[in-house]
Every structure is written in C-alpha cells, then in structure tokens.
Amino acid sequence: MKDGAKIVRTLLKGKALYGDVFIERKRYTNIQRESSRFEKVEHAEDRGSSLRIITPWKQFVVSTNSTDEDELLSLATYASKLDFGKKESFFVKLPNYRFQIEEYPDKVALNKKMEVVEWIENTAKKMERRIKQVRVIFRDTRQDVHIFTSSGEAIYDERYQLLINLLLVGEEDGEIQTSYESIGGFLGFEYLREDRLLDFVEKTVRRLNGLLKAKEAPMGPRTVVLGARAGGTMIHEAIGHGLEADLALEGLSCYKGLIGEKIASELITIVDDKTLSHMRGSYAYDDEGTPSERTILVENGILKNYLFDRFYAMKYEKRSTGNGRRESFRHKPIPRMSNTFILPGTKNPDEIISSVDKGLYVLKMGGGQVDTVTGDFVFEVQEG
Structure with missing residues (x-):
C-alpha cells in the first residue's frame, strides 16, 4: 500500500x-x-x-x-x-x-x-x-x-x-x-x-x-484444586470475559464499577500479556495498531483495570490496552483477551493439595461458559 x-x-x-x-x-x-x-x-x-x-x-x-x-x-x-x-x-x-x-x-x-x-x-x-x-x-x-x-x-x-x-x-x-x-x-x-x-x-x-480405567467421579460439593495447566479455562470464562470493556462498562458484567475493589483472594494476580514469546495469543500490535503490552487486571485480589480497544478507551476517556481484536477485515474490532493467566504464587503445589482433606484435583479442563452479568459459570473436567 x-x-x-x-x-x-x-x-x-x-x-x-x-x-x-x-x-x-x-x-x-x-x-x-x-x-x-x-x-x-x-x-x-x-x-x-x-x-x-x-x-x-x-x-x-x-x-x-x-x-x-x-x-x-x-x-x-x-x-x-x-x-x-x-x-x-x-x-x-x-x-x-x-x-x-x-x-x-x-x-x-x-x-x-x-x-x-x-x-x-x-x-x-x-x-x-x-x-x-x-x-x-x-x-x-x-x-x-x-x-x-x-x-x-x-x-x-x-x-x-x-x-x-x-x-x-x-x-x-x-x-x-x-x-x-x-x-x-x-x-x-x-x-x-x-x-x-x-x-x-x-x-x-x-x-x-x-x-x-478411571472410576466414576463422586457426587456432591467438593473443594477444588486446579492444576497449573487447568486454570486457563476458568480465568478465561469466569473472569476474563467479564473484564472486556464492551461488557464491563456497558452493564453486561458483574465487575462493572468495581475498579479498586477486592474481587479475589490477595494471593491472586491476573495479567493479560500479549508480549510472551511464541504464545498463541501473542502479537506485536493489535488489530487497531496499538503496540502490545502486559496489562495487570487483578493485583493481590484488587481489580485494577479492564481490557480496552480504541473505541471504548475513547468513549470512557481511558487508554487502549492493545486488546482491539478483529475476527477478520469483515468485522469491527472489539476488546478481547490475549494470553490471560494467574501469576505464580509462593505456595508449593504439594502443600496446597495436602491442605485439602477431601476434594477434586483438576488436571485438565474442557469447555466452559459464563453468564457475565451474574458471574455464574460451569466447566467440564476432562481429567481429574
């Protein structure tokens, strides 16, 4: 061009x-x-x-x-x-x-x-x-x-x-x-x-x-421990979508108006990072030309930011976080996640598992869905 x-x-x-x-x-x-x-x-x-x-x-x-x-x-x-x-x-x-x-x-x-x-x-x-x-x-x-x-x-x-x-x-x-x-x-x-x-x-x-050779899973409520590779589905569905600005600022998310409020344990810090080398959600620029960055969404349990494209950043006088994503040239850009995950904590995995007397340890999740307005979600456990 x-x-x-x-x-x-x-x-x-x-x-x-x-x-x-x-x-x-x-x-x-x-x-x-x-x-x-x-x-x-x-x-x-x-x-x-x-x-x-x-x-x-x-x-x-x-x-x-x-x-x-x-x-x-x-x-x-x-x-x-x-x-x-x-x-x-x-x-x-x-x-x-x-x-x-x-x-x-x-x-x-x-x-x-x-x-x-x-x-x-x-x-x-x-x-x-x-x-x-x-x-x-x-x-x-x-x-x-x-x-x-x-x-x-x-x-x-x-x-x-x-x-x-x-x-x-x-x-x-x-x-x-x-x-x-x-x-x-x-x-x-x-x-x-x-x-x-x-x-x-x-x-x-x-x-x-x-x-x-697996046994049938027992019925009833259980304490759930998510393996490091299993938590992506939960973060993506239960939290990530609700922090996308088109939902979070338009009355379609349970996280609306909660910036600065505690929404998770102080052990939890969640980031959206487009800069990670070779990851599937990584890119140099988003589909609006905004350079990629690491965005802190939740820090020590406190909600810090939403994910913005240019339109919603301009509308609400914020800064784009580089999350303007298009399905193709036929579609307008909307704010969507890149690589969204929980940062490592300080606890040893064995210590976490041994602290639960009776629970479910999840190794791999399948699909999931969420109602972003209420925050209710459901997931499939493929291996546990």
Whole structure:
C-alpha cells in the first residue's frame, strides 16, 4: 500500500474523531486426517479491507474484498459522507518487529505437512491397541496486515500461527473415552521436531489410558484444586470475559464499577500479556495498531483495570490496552483477551493439595461458559 495516509485523510473529511484502515491478506493450510484417510486438504487465501470511523459514540465500518488503493479511496469518500469538519493528521511508520521464526510454515511443501499428520496418527496407533479412532487436524496461517490510523500510526505486521489438534477415541469392555490435546502458537515449522511431536502424542495417549480405567467421579460439593495447566479455562470464562470493556462498562458484567475493589483472594494476580514469546495469543500490535503490552487486571485480589480497544478507551476517556481484536477485515474490532493467566504464587503445589482433606484435583479442563452479568459459570473436567 503506497498511500494509506491519503485514505485516512479522506475518511476524516467529515466529523469523525478517529479513523483507521485495516488491510488483510491471509493464507492458510488446513489438513484433516481421520481413520487413515485425509478427509480435507486445503490451501487457500482470503483478502480484503475495512475502513472505520468513530464519532461520539458510534462506530461506522465498511468492508470490501478489494485491496486496490483507488477502490479504497472511493470507499473512503463514501464513508466520510455517512454523517460526518476536519481533522489534520500526520503519519509515523512504526517498526515491524517479529518473534523469531526459522522455517516459515507457508514456505513448507504441502506434502511435508501431510507427512507430519500421518506420522502423528500412526505413532498414536502403535502406542495403544485400544484406540479405535484418530483425528488429526493441522492448520497454519500467515496473516499480513497494513494498518493506518488518524492517530498517526502506519504499521505493517506479519503474523504466523501453527496449530495441531489430536483427538483419540478408545474403547475397553464397552467403555468409550476420548482424549484431546493441542499444540501451537506464533511458531515456525521448525517447532515440529520429532521429539516434541512424540511427547505430544504420548501425553494424549497417556490421558486416554487413564480415562479408560478411571472410576466414576463422586457426587456432591467438593473443594477444588486446579492444576497449573487447568486454570486457563476458568480465568478465561469466569473472569476474563467479564473484564472486556464492551461488557464491563456497558452493564453486561458483574465487575462493572468495581475498579479498586477486592474481587479475589490477595494471593491472586491476573495479567493479560500479549508480549510472551511464541504464545498463541501473542502479537506485536493489535488489530487497531496499538503496540502490545502486559496489562495487570487483578493485583493481590484488587481489580485494577479492564481490557480496552480504541473505541471504548475513547468513549470512557481511558487508554487502549492493545486488546482491539478483529475476527477478520469483515468485522469491527472489539476488546478481547490475549494470553490471560494467574501469576505464580509462593505456595508449593504439594502443600496446597495436602491442605485439602477431601476434594477434586483438576488436571485438565474442557469447555466452559459464563453468564457475565451474574458471574455464574460451569466447566467440564476432562481429567481429574
């Protein structure tokens, strides 16, 4: 894009407080293998652009499959006449920094990716005779985005995602169980070393073995201890969504108006961190061009902040926390989590477990859901 600034200036010919341009090109590979057959092998591309105007206090978004500069100028002229005086802007090109990747997934031959998928299936079957079905899904994505804003940012960002899902179905004496695991993140193909893949398969098979011989869980209330890797679902659903500004400040969250109040034990500190190397929720800039950061949400049990995009930050005179996320160029950005988790405490895990006489120790959670207004939530325990 030669002159994204010109498109933004055209957007601001009305009464807009703010405007931005989001241009996206996404290329992905999607491979699915089940029952010793490749059920799906896709290599596709999606591209398009979105123009946005913010006025007090509405967002106007228009999108198109085109990335042609002349067409976007025409669309910007149309958008500027929707309702909207004049706002001058200048542009500074921000640095494009990336997580280190040695082997870019989009440069790897398709047959090499299919070999990885087939190897995972065959390895799982060799490990456990009781496996009746194996499903492996491989997906890699490269997303190239250009973002131009009336605040003066001009950004080009390359984003890579690599993901493998493994589902095993096992049966013994009429008892059927499933075991699921996934690996991935902002990673290159070099991550998929054989020893790492072997560990991934072994972990999934080991869980299936445990489930096939597991006893039925007892009924009734129990004290619950969450393992370090099991708490993500709870934090994401029970707390995280309720701290997203579009819910928290619009009367759709039980955490509205509680900044500075105690909402958890003083042992609990929760952060949302986009800067963690190679994690799936990490990025250099959000989809509005705001640099990534670590945001403290709860500190020693005290609610400190919500998650903001630019729109809700402007509306409530706050600062964006870099959580403006788009599903694609077809959608407006909204405030959503990145990597949200509890920071380590000072207690030894064995000490925590031994302090409970009768309870449930959760190793892995499945899905969950929450009513953000009441705070009521429910989760599935896959392994405990």
